[in-house]
Amino acid sequence: MEQEDRFRNIISHCKEYGFIFQSSEIYDGLSAVYDYGGYGTELKNNIRSYWWKAMVQYRENIVGIDSAIFMHPTIWKASGHVDAFNDPLIDNKDSKKRYRADTLIEDYLAKQDDKIEKEVEKAKKRFGEKFDEPLFRATNARILEIKNKADAVSERFKKAMNENDLAALKGIIEDCEIVCPISGSRNWTDVRQFNLMFSTGMGAMEENANTLYLRPETAQGIFVNFLNVQKTSRMKIPFGIAQTGKAFRNEIVARQFIFRMREFEQMEMQFFVQPGSELEWYNYWKEKRLAWHHTLGFPKENYRFKDHAKLAHYANAACDIEFAFPFGFKELEGIHSRTDFDLKSHEKFSGKKIQYFDPELNSSYIPYVVETSIGLDRMFLAVISQSLVNEKLDDGTDRDVLKFPPFLAPVKAAILPLVKKDGLPEMAMEIFHRLKFMVYCQYDEKDSIGKRYRRQDAIGTPWCITVDHQSLQDKTVTVRDRDTMKQERVAIAEIERIVMEKVDVIPALKRL
Numbered sequence: 001m002e003q004e005d006r007f008r009n010i011i012s013h014c015k016e017y018g019f020i021f022q023s024s025e026i027y028d029g030l031s032a033v034y035d036y037g038g039y040g041t042e043l044k045n046n047i048r049s050y051w052w053k054a055m056v057q058y059r060e061n062i063v064g065i066d067s068a069i070f071m072h073p074t075i076w077k078a079s080g081h082v083d084a085f086n087d088p089l090i091d092n093k094d095s096k097k098r099y100r101a102d103t104l105i106e107d108y109l110a111k112q113d114d115k116i117e118k119e120v121e122k123a124k125k126r127f128g129e130k131f132d133e134p135l136f137r138a139t140n141a142r143i144l145e146i147k148n149k150a151d152a153v154s155e156r157f158k159k160a161m162n163e164n165d166l167a168a169l170k171g172i173i174e175d176c177e178i179v180c181p182i183s184g185s186r187n188w189t190d191v192r193q194f195n196l197m198f199s200t201g202m203g204a205m206e207e208n209a210n211t212l213y214l215r216p217e218t219a220q221g222i223f224v225n226f227l228n229v230q231k232t233s234r235m236k237i238p239f240g241i242a243q244t245g246k247a248f249r250n251e252i253v254a255r256q257f258i259f260r261m262r263e264f265e266q267m268e269m270q271f272f273v274q275p276g277s278e279l280e281w282y283n284y285w286k287e288k289r290l291a292w293h294h295t296l297g298f299p300k301e302n303y304r305f306k307d308h309a310k311l312a313h314y315a316n317a318a319c320d321i322e323f324a325f326p327f328g329f330k331e332l333e334g335i336h337s338r339t340d341f342d343l344k345s346h347e348k349f350s351g352k353k354i355q356y357f358d359p360e361l362n363s364s365y366i367p368y369v370v371e372t373s374i375g376l377d378r379m380f381l382a383v384i385s386q387s388l389v390n391e392k393l394d395d396g397t398d399r400d401v402l403k404f405p406p407f408l409a410p411v412k413a414a415i416l417p418l419v420k421k422d423g424l425p426e427m428a429m430e431i432f433h434r435l436k437f438m439v440y441c442q443y444d445e446k447d448s449i450g451k452r453y454r455r456q457d458a459i460g461t462p463w464c465i466t467v468d469h470q471s472l473q474d475k476t477v478t479v480r481d482r483d484t485m486k487q488e489r490v491a492i493a494e495i496e497r498i499v500m501e502k503v504d505v506i507p508a509l510k511r512l
Ligand code: GAP
Pocket: 216, 217, 218, 219, 249, 251, 258, 259, 260, 261, 262, 264, 265, 266, 268, 331, 332, 333, 334, 371, 373, 374, 375, 376, 377, 378, 379
């Protein structure tokens, strides 16, 4: 299936099965803002909880907090967001569409990579078994031509971004003959900076109101609470503070469903370390965070690291964990070595000392920070797009199934009476009332059993438990495995154990 069709299928599946709805839909929607439905909320909660378990509960040196969205406006001056949290935007004069100049160039570079891969695929088919791929990549004239050109553009791009050189960005767009995807024209405006923070007012009278910003990252709530948490939790460096919560960005180009939203949720952790040790910790967290992703069991080749072309104003090293989304490899998580920039700046702007006394060194210092930052909604998109498959079955039909890692599945078990009579619903209800204390499960008696299995497949339920006439006689039920569709007859007394074994999160945590 073409990438675009696959992505469209994922979006419509999310709506049809109550995972995600467009915000304010009955008012024609609000761009790049989404609501989560019943199953979506469960899945989102499960992803958040898995992150929290791995990052807070599982570690003795990370403390979880929940800071407010509203914060003192000077925080955003100190953090650099008022002056530097900008995206370079460019308009196409014909389509009147607005783009991020850096995204246009990144897309152009990704297309060059695709061209190279196509050449390799063609050659693979042509040469068959004799094909020497590394040699071909290193010597083929067409590949070298594309690669050299792309490398040169990439160098210019890096330089322009690092120097905030907007004219140079426009120059690259012109030289690469990048066209507007809507109008197909190259009739571009100049590149301008655009601040991404939303502002609002606090106070009863508008004229006296203080301007507040909706936080564009949760991290600042952690920095300004550094000493509170360190002292009250009696933490010694190195230690971390984690939180999950909403963040807001007035994205210029909010496309690709929940990939880039204006209101979204982040799961962030700041790890405070001795100055000079930050790059060691940066590498440590790169490895740990990739391992967390791998525990989900998706193909490892769907993840890769990418160093940032332009370091943010606060960083001395930074990379993304990219994931193979249906529209290509894109950032899923950021890992940043933020130096002492934030704490130092808050010290300066607040006039309060923000230092740590290190008993080992017998001296005080401002700690350095390594941050891991992942979007919960983006993680949701990665999980759902990787899990949704359309399977052809032996009887010629097909099924849509969400093959979630079982511990992330919204509904862990469905309890289904084979028919709606003969005492089967009552018995199924009894099982439901036992299981509901352990996991989120569902009772369903509507439609044929086949249709009910399909419905549960489509929302990713790992187990379907069916109560039939034999159950009345020997107190057994069938349990159907979502992935193999195999059914096994087991004693009702065993149900809790079987369900819990499969949906248990502990084996995944132990692999970390
Ligand atoms: N505190 C650092 C920070 O916020 P970032 O790279 O700007 O770094 C971190 O954002 C993560 O937040 C990204 O990797 C992405 O998963 C998520 N994210 C950022 N902007 C987003 C948006 N507009 N919509 C959804 N997720 C977003």
